[in-house]
Amino acid sequence: MPWNYSDKVLKLFMDAVKGETGTHMGELENPDGFGEHGSIVCGDTLRFTFRVERHPTDPTRDIITQARYLTFGCTSAIAASEALCILLEEQGKTPIEALQVSNQDLIDFLDGLPEQKIHCSVMGAEALQKAVADWASKRGVDLAELLPELAHGDEDEGRTVCNCFSVTEPYLRRKIKELGLQSIAEITNALKAGGGCTVCHHAPGGLQDLLDEIWGVKPVGQVEVAAPHTGEQLSPYRLGQQIETAIEAVVRPLLQDEDGDIELVDIKGHKIYCRLIGAANQSDAADQTFKLLVEQQLKDQVDDRLQVIAV
Amino acid sequence: MKNVYVDNNATTAIAPEVLAVMQPYLTSDYFNPSSMYDAARSSAEAIESARRTVARCLGDIDPDQIIFTGSATESNNAALFGTVQANPKRGHVITTTIEHPSVLEIGKELERRGQEVTFLSVDRNGELVLDDYVRALRSDTLVVSIMMANNETGVCYPVAELARIAKETDAEIVVHTDATQALGKLPVDLQDDLQHVDLLSFSGHKIHAPKGVGCLFVRRGTRWRPFMLGGHQEKGRRAGTENVPYIVGLAKACELAIAGVPDEQGRVRNLRDRLQKALIERIPAVEVNGKEAAVRLPNTLNLAFHGIEGEAILFELSRHGICASSGSACTSGTLDPSHVLKAMQVPFTAIHGSVRISLSRYNNQEDIERIIEVLPDIIARLRKLSPYWNDERNCLEI
Numbered sequence A: 001m002p003w004n005y006s007d008k009v010l011k012l013f014m015d016a017v018k019g020e021t022g023t024h025m026g027e028l029e030n031p032d033g034f035g036e037h038g039s040i041v042c043g044d045t046l047r048f049t050f051r052v053e054r055h056p057t058d059p060t061r062d063i064i065t066q067a068r069y070l071t072f073g074c075t076s077a078i079a080a081s082e083a084l085c086i087l088l089e090e091q092g093k094t095p096i097e098a099l100q101v102s103n104q105d106l107i108d109f110l111d112g113l114p115e116q117k118i119h120c121s122v123m124g125a126e127a128l129q130k131a132v133a134d135w136a137s138k139r140g141v142d143l144a145e146l147l148p149e150l151a152h153g154d155e156d157e158g159r160t161v162c163n164c165f166s167v168t169e170p171y172l173r174r175k176i177k178e179l180g181l182q183s184i185a186e187i188t189n190a191l192k193a194g195g196g197c198t199v200c201h202h203a204p205g206g207l208q209d210l211l212d213e214i215w216g217v218k219p220v221g222q223v224e225v226a227a228p229h230t231g232e233q234l235s236p237y238r239l240g241q242q243i244e245t246a247i248e249a250v251v252r253p254l255l256q257d258e259d260g261d262i263e264l265v266d267i268k269g270h271k272i273y274c275r276l277i278g279a280a281n282q283s284d285a286a287d288q289t290f291k292l293l294v295e296q297q298l299k300d301q302v303d304d305r306l307q308v309i310a311v
Numbered sequence B: 001m002k003n004v005y006v007d008n009n010a011t012t013a014i015a016p017e018v019l020a021v022m023q024p025y026l027t028s029d030y031f032n033p034s035s036m037y038d039a040a041r042s043s044a045e046a047i048e049s050a051r052r053t054v055a056r057c058l059g060d061i062d063p064d065q066i067i068f069t070g071s072a073t074e075s076n077n078a079a080l081f082g083t084v085q086a087n088p089k090r091g092h093v094i095t096t097t098i099e100h101p102s103v104l105e106i107g108k109e110l111e112r113r114g115q116e117v118t119f120l121s122v123d124r125n126g127e128l129v130l131d132d133y134v135r136a137l138r139s140d141t142l143v144v145s146i147m148m149a150n151n152e153t154g155v156c157y158p159v160a161e162l163a164r165i166a167k168e169t170d171a172e173i174v175v176h177t178d179a180t181q182a183l184g185k186l187p188v189d190l191q192d193d194l195q196h197v198d199l200l201s202f203s204g205h206k207i208h209a210p211k212g213v214g215c216l217f218v219r220r221g222t223r224w225r226p227f228m229l230g231g232h233q234e235k236g237r238r239a240g241t242e243n244v245p246y247i248v249g250l251a252k253a254c255e256l257a258i259a260g261v262p263d264e265q266g267r268v269r270n271l272r273d274r275l276q277k278a279l280i281e282r283i284p285a286v287e288v289n290g291k292e293a294a295v296r297l298p299n300t301l302n303l304a305f306h307g308i309e310g311e312a313i314l315f316e317l318s319r320h321g322i323c324a325s326s327g328s329a330c331t332s333g334t335l336d337p338s339h340v341l342k343a344m345q346v347p348f349t350a351i352h353g354s355v356r357i358s359l360s361r362y363n364n365q366e367d368i369e370r371i372i373e374v375l376p377d378i379i380a381r382l383r384k385l386s387p388y389w390n391d392e393r394n395c396l397e398i
């Protein structure tokens, strides 16, 4: 699929990659706020840091003056990181005001994002929230008291719903409500959850169950049940034993005399799969002779219906 | 700036020779080959001549066994569903985790329809474990479908040997192989080493013919039923008015592909090897996926760069006029990185940063030098932006 990014996304990305002045790539040392969202396993990560101009008496009136990011991710993830920093630096907001910056603001700033890339903007908003929480704890600001709706505790703790992208239930619940996600597809586009093996879509306690619980039940189709596995056909135990005994007693010594060896791989009914090693592997014809020799020995020793298959 | 096209495992440029032989059938000879009047005769004959050419290219086999289709995807669908339909008493299918989706997804669908499907996994080199394959064969195994060469990594599979083992186990097991990436790069001989293969698929647009034409070989005597119904064309085995110009083009492309194997194995391999060596020397922390495999396609180079994301790399390459592809999640349309690289257990720090470079007869030294000139710089710049790269020590840092 060719890229259908807006000109704004392309410009921000290219400026960042070229390291143009005025771009925000980097990590501040001893930042006033530090937040990271995503992981290398999931395919994108944003490490976000900011610095404030401290208010002499009231930390809630600190003003964000500098914002930087390091991003592991695609074109739009890097552009969204730039957008976040630009928005914050331009607007001279307090960290608490900065929390108003939503993923939709980033999308608007970028003149839109393709649907499958919405999660890049969500990542920006999440890293920002974490950085503000970090600032609050460093500056002794009680965020939970100021903004009780933001107190969502440690969401890494809860039950993991999407194993592919390590997305937990508390996080999903909050985000489904916050972003008004109505379907599994919307969840996947915004949060990546469910975008891997898809097992969590209709599993008990999975994405559909969460959606149903949050938005009310819609009828869902019958969940598919995997077909039962029938057992492997085992070769008769006694026959196997006799074959192994014959190989040890007769065949292997014979081959070893010729600088070769044999490795038994499997037995299915009267078929014996083995690897003929060493001097034998010199030409197709020699391999064939070797195989016939082994087969004849086993027929003589054990059962003349036996057949050797070289692997 | 001239484009450097190195995405030939995705599709190829139409060869001028191919276009030339197609031209009459796109213009003056537009007749339906089934029509009775004299004017249509050349169209009907063109198809039969194309069939003979393709048959010759695949090891001088009887042309009756060649069926023209609309794509390799269609050939794979026809091969697998047609075999399952014709053998209702058997219920076990063997394939691999690294097939092209046009086989893999059919495997999953067959599972939903009640077949038992064994998906063989691969090792770190991308290779199958032969013993796993042997153990997977069962008395009710119906079909084995294993590709000759993988489109992402170029790793090749010993289909001749796998087919022989299947047939020695049970002559009724049907063996299918997707040869889409192998044709023109490896010898494909259905009378010689591939004599135990019953069904073989390939596509026109990977060998410099147009998109939308493919081929399915069905060995005489194979228990198989047609998949496309509704007409007598292709002896009732693939209904639908024949795409005469494309079939003619496909045959010409086959001829060129077979003649081109030595160039692929020699000159193209040298270009790939030079590129691989130069990039490894210039870029730290890079995996060459499939490098250790016993046989790898000579044109394919699959790289995975630690700590950065493939889509951003492709984007930068594209700005420099270089067309390549990636197995990264952001380019696949799903959110998961390539199933092939996952199956190979490419390290999680690199799996999102894969880039596939695939060459063809039309690439030259200049193209390779251009990539060597720009790619190391792109990687370094993106790594500067990455939280997982320590720029001072020039290494990955998690």
Ligand SMILES: Cc1ncc(COP(=O)(O)O)c(C=O)c1O
Pocket: B009, B010, B070, B071, B072, B073, B074, B100, B102, B147, B149, B150, B151, B178, B180, B181, B202, B203, B204, B205, B212, B213, B214
């Ligand atoms: C190995 C393999 N099989 C099948 C296909 C599908 O071919 P087509 O595009 O003709 O359907 C491809 C190409 O994408 C391929 O690489």
